[in-house]
Amino acid sequence: MRHAARCTAEIREASVALESRDGRTALVCPRLGEVTDVPRIPRRDREGRALMALVCLATSGCAAAAEDDPDAAVDPVVEIVSDEHLCRQDALMSDFWNCGECGAVCEPTEADRCEEGHCACGMSSACGAGADCRFGRCVPPDLAGANCEFDAECTSGQACIEGRCTTVQCDDEACDGIDNDCDGEIDEGEGGPLSEWCSSSPAEELMPPCQRGVRVCVQGEWTECMGEIPPLPEVGLLRCDGRDNDCDQCVDGTLVGGLCISEEPVGYDVVYLMDVSGSMQGTIDDVKEATRSFSARFSQREEFRFGIVLIPSETGEHDFAAIHTNLTDFDSFDAALSTVNANGGYGLEPQWDAVYEIATGELPLAFREDAVRILILFTDEEGQSYRALRGLSAVDEAAMCESLSHGEVLAVVSDPPHVGDFDDCSVVIEMADSEQMERDLDQVISDPCG
Structure with a gap:
């Protein structure tokens, strides 16, 4: 009567410990506390999982079984299985030990990685018979080379390929995931x-x-x-910020015949970005009243143009901004502004999206190339983005600010709790009555370079 199975079960019930030895983590056999110098061999369990086996001397571990039955033929070797290479379904496309399916181990002499569920050598398919995978490439043997078993037996610049010392072609290192220069580093x-x-x-x-x-x-x-x-082209505010943005050695100007000629903006394109959610009606009324006071100053000045973007749009979908009035003269703009009202309570205010899409041109406002672009956002909500609902990349404050690449002036009229969502790249103006708003807007529009 043999008790090998009973002995094996007893050993398996004891946990396989993990110990740190010389900075390395090692599996330790239960009871004996030591691992035999036997290589780890890939294999599969009954469920098809890839396992790594350690062979432990289990003679003393099986002593109790032998005492129960003096005639027992106790198997002196027991296999302890670790989960170091358990198969994970979410890793099959890149797991060298389970490449494409559980237990499909890539052959180290033919491949150095698992790519998309297939064993590969560098950027190519796995090597076939008659070549070894070395330094990310398939290298055929030099049949005239000296016999060898290990690389160390060959001279510098050679590797042991299929039992022959073979010269390996090395190149300058490139960014391709391959050890091009054959120095052991990628x-x-x-x-x-x-x-x-x-x-x-x-x-x-x-x-x-x-x-x-x-x-x-x-x-x-x-x-x-x-x-x-x-x-950067010196357009908009970049023409009057005291910096040489286009790096031509002429600050806020253009080199003409070796002379730096200053250039003033040709005009000012002003866009009102209006949050028209239900809570904004009082602010919208103040904006209308403050803007009417501009009529004497801007109605006859062609260098100033005005437009309106609504946040959200007036359509049946309310997760994006839309142009209400494109850039036009002040009188036409003022008439259009008088028709703007709160929409009654939609809860989506994609302000970050609106600024971003104006700056990038996704909202096609008719900006003049050399005009200063002045964007004035009116909102009483925190910064928001809903581009992801349309399958587009979401926008945060950083992305909004980065999109402002034409020297735009961004002014945000908002409540104090929300100014932190816009202040990285904007002039923040606290909401106030129409008289104070008139003074604030006049300063932003009349002297953006001041």
Whole structure:
């Protein structure tokens, strides 16, 4: 009568401990506290899960079973199974030990990764017979090379391929997830990850304060260009901010015959962004009254144009902003503003979206190229974005601010609890009565460069 099964069950019921030895985590056999020097072998359990097995000497662990039956033939070796490579359905596309399906282990001599559920060597398919996967490429053996078993038996620049010392072709390191230069490291540069200068403009044309940026190789792909200061056209407020935005060595002007000629804006395009949710009717009335006081100042001045964007729109869908009145003369604008009223209580106010879509041109307002763009947002709610409901990228305050690339003036008229959602890149004006609002708006519109 053999008690190997009983002994195995007893050993398996004891937990397989994890101990840290010399900075490494090791599985430790129960009772004996030591692991035999037997390699871990991939295999599957009854449910098809990939397992790694450790073989433990279990003679003393089975002593109790032998005492119960002196005639028992106790099996001295028991297999302890760890879950180090358990199969996970959400990892089948990239798990080297379960590539595409549970238990499908990639052959190390043929592949170095699992890509989309298939074993691969670098960026190519797994190597077939007659080649080994080395440094991200399939390398055929040099049949005239010396016999070998390990790489260390070959000379520098060679590897042991199919039992033959074979010269391995090495190249300069590139950002591709492959060890191109055969130094054992992937996508590495001097002292860290592979990196390089980057610029959206030809490097030879860059003058201070413009500068190149840097991009870094991460998992075989370049990051975006970081730290770059690109030249920007001096339009809008960028014509009067005291900075050389286009990096032509002429601040707020243009070089003509070696002389820096200052250029004033040709006009001012003013857009009212009106939150028309139900709670805004009182503010809308104050805006109308304050704006009427501008009539004597702006009605005959062609350099000023005005437009209206409603937040949300007047259509049946209320998760986006829409143009109510495109940029026009003051009198036409004032007449259109008189028709604007609160919509009765819709709870969606996509203010961040409205500013972003005006700045990016998604809302096609007829801006003049050389005019200063003045955006004035009226709202009593926190910043919001609903672009995701339309399958578009959501916008937050940072994205809204980043979109303002034409020297726009952004002024936000809001209640104090919500100004923090807009103040990173705007002039914040607290809501007030029509008289104070008139003074605040007059300052923003009349002297944006002041």
